Amino acid sequence: MNYFITLTLNGLASGAAYAALALSLVIIYQATRLVNFAQPALALLSVYTAYTVTQLTGSYWLGFAAALTTGLLVGAFVERVIVRPIARTSQLNAIIVTLGLLLVVQGAVGMIWGNEQHGFRYAFSYVGRFSPADVFSLVAVGVVALLLFGLYRFTPLGLRMRAAAFHPEAARLSGVKVGLMLTAGWGIASLIGALAGMLAGPPFISPNVFDVVFVFGITAAVVGGLDNPFGAVIGGLLIGLGMSYVSGFVGPELATLTALAIVVIVLSVRPDGILSRPTARKV
Amino acid sequence: MNAQTLPGAAGNGASPDAEPILAVENLSASYGAVRALDNVSLAVPAQGLCAVLGANGAGKTTLLRTLTGLHRASSGRVLLEGEDITRLPTEKVITRGLAHVPEGGGVIVELTVEENLRLGGLWRSDRRSSTTFDEVMDLFPPLVERRTKTASTLSGGERQMLAIGRALMGRPRVLLLDEPSLGLAPLVTKQIFTLLRDLRDRIGLTVVLVEQNAAGALSVTEHGYVLNQGSVAAEGPSDGLLADDRTRHAYLGF
Numbered sequence: 001m002n003y004f005i006t007l008t009l010n011g012l013a014s015g016a017a018y019a020a021l022a023l024s025l026v027i028i029y030q031a032t033r034l035v036n037f038a039q040p041a042l043a044l045l046s047v048y049t050a051y052t053v054t055q056l057t058g059s060y061w062l063g064f065a066a067a068l069t070t071g072l073l074v075g076a077f078v079e080r081v082i083v084r085p086i087a088r089t090s091q092l093n094a095i096i097v098t099l100g101l102l103l104v105v106q107g108a109v110g111m112i113w114g115n116e117q118h119g120f121r122y123a124f125s126y127v128g129r130f131s132p133a134d135v136f137s138l139v140a141v142g143v144v145a146l147l148l149f150g151l152y153r154f155t156p157l158g159l160r161m162r163a164a165a166f167h168p169e170a171a172r173l174s175g176v177k178v179g180l181m182l183t184a185g186w187g188i189a190s191l192i193g194a195l196a197g198m199l200a201g202p203p204f205i206s207p208n209v210f211d212v213v214f215v216f217g218i219t220a221a222v223v224g225g226l227d228n229p230f231g232a233v234i235g236g237l238l239i240g241l242g243m244s245y246v247s248g249f250v251g252p253e254l255a256t257l258t259a260l261a262i263v264v265i266v267l268s269v270r271p272d273g274i275l276s277r278p279t280a281r282k283v
Numbered sequence: 284m285n286a287q288t289l290p291g292a293a294g295n296g297a298s299p300d301a302e303p304i305l306a307v308e309n310l311s312a313s314y315g316a317v318r319a320l321d322n323v324s325l326a327v328p329a330q331g332l333c334a335v336l337g338a339n340g341a342g343k344t345t346l347l348r349t350l351t352g353l354h355r356a357s358s359g360r361v362l363l364e365g366e367d368i369t370r371l372p373t374e375k376v377i378t379r380g381l382a383h384v385p386e387g388g389g390v391i392v393e394l395t396v397e398e399n400l401r402l403g404g405l406w407r408s409d410r411r412s413s414t415t416f417d418e419v420m421d422l423f424p425p426l427v428e429r430r431t432k433t434a435s436t437l438s439g440g441e442r443q444m445l446a447i448g449r450a451l452m453g454r455p456r457v458l459l460l461d462e463p464s465l466g467l468a469p470l471v472t473k474q475i476f477t478l479l480r481d482l483r484d485r486i487g488l489t490v491v492l493v494e495q496n497a498a499g500a501l502s503v504t505e506h507g508y509v510l511n512q513g514s515v516a517a518e519g520p521s522d523g524l525l526a527d528d529r530t531r532h533a534y535l536g537f
Contacts, residue, residue: 156401156405159401159402159405160405162391162394166392166393167389167393169385169389170385170389170390170391171402172353172373172374172377173351173382173450174402174403174405174406174449174453175374175377175378175453176402176406178374
């Protein structure tokens with residue numbers, strides 16, 4: 001029983017990072033119907049920035065703040081300067097461009113910081129089952145999810161952002177600057193992506209450190225329902241739990257297969273994800 | 284072309300003295316190679332109720348969309364209270380006092396009734412915003428009890444009310460309405476038309492009403508324009524258009 005609880009807590013902790021990454025994908029998909037394949041690249045850039053800041057200042061938390069700031073700014077920049085001009089011609093082009101951006105940024109990070117692994121000091125101990133680092137992961141993602149919910153639900157900015165996402169023309173006719181809302185959405189999404197990176201990356205970072213995490217993140221987003229933020233969180237935790245149970249009770253070599261199995265099972269029952277569109281309208 | 288189809292437009296018989304609050308001068312717009320608006324000119328006096336009529340594809344919706352910048356004008360000008368707003372982006376046009384309720388209302392069904400209304404007044408960001416909210420709620424009693432429900436639960440008539448309410452939240456000077464009667468029962472349509480007249484009388488709103496329901500629209504407005512294939516085919520006082528058999532048969536189909 002004790003073992004089961006440990007596995008559960010572990011699963012939730014690793015699921016938290018997937019949930020955060022899934023959230024960052026869903027926020028953008030919801031607003032633009034675009035899967036942002038560049039998300040792990042933006043997280044990568046943020047985490048390496050944090051690495052350098054931490055090295056220079058010796059403070060993990062300055063690095064942490066730098067990561068989130070970098071995510072916010074780079075996300076907004078990518079939307080405004082790279083994605084938007086291309087999305088005007090075709091949505092598919094924009095998706096391909098985000099994929100290209102992923103490769104370019106990964107390459108650039110390798111050129112700047114080197115392709116070898118760097119040890120990234122962590123603020124909390126990550127040894128043992130359900131370590132302080134795990135607790136921090138869960139709490140950080142929980143707080144971010146709540147803040148995001150509050151932002152969308154209760155602030156004028158959130159109302160504008162939702163209006164722009166659901167019905168851009170009606171939003172414009174209500175005086176909303178839809179383009180600005182898109183930029184803000186990308187910024188916030190990439191900030192959360194950077195958080196996911198800070199949770200999933202250390203203790204070792206390298207240009208390809210997020211490849212696997214991203215696969216689980218996007219899996220979580222699809223499982224939860226691509227246009228539902230709550231679904232993203234549920235999907236992330238579900239993937240984390242499933243992989244933790246299977247690797248604990250059956251064997252770690254089957255963990256990745258578990259994620260695939262969850263996708264197949266969930267989508268065969270609910271093809272649009274756990275929280276599909278009709279539910280999303282109620283929240 | 285313009286001179287033939289717009290007899291007396293230069294002098295504007297409707298309101299000879301007052302400067303129109305909304306003036307459209309030789310406005311043209313296209314969809315690719317298709318010309319949807321061809322040299323359309325209108326003059327809407329302040330606190331006027333004006334109908335724009337015509338068959339499907341006559342250019343009515345394009346006219347409204349071009350006025351609020353949702354569609355780009357290829358030539359011509361739109362003047363609101365003497366200010367040229369032709370090239371302004373939609374969200375700026377709205378803040379100048381020109382509101383537009385699109386076809387079907389454009390209510391955001393994912394948001395609650397209250398959120399839809401608040402959205403319409405967000406750009407004002409002044410203290411009066413909450414008084415406007417209460418005033419709008421007073422206008423539409425059916426919306427009060429649905430306040431926290433999503434707009435998807437509303438009937439067609441209620442959605443139209445919500446759409447008008449949202450537009451009013453911005454305290455516009457001129458309200459453009461695109462076929463508010465579409466899909467509504469005759470009684471509900473009549474309520475909405477009556478409401479428009481009330482709004483003019485009570486808060487001095489100017490209304491431009493685009494309709495296929497020509498008889499209904501002409502009975503509530505003072506002045507009417509008939510569009511045909513993108514140009515103004517006839518215009519005049521509403522009762523005159525209603526009585527003129529030739530216009531009625533040729534363009535209005537009743």
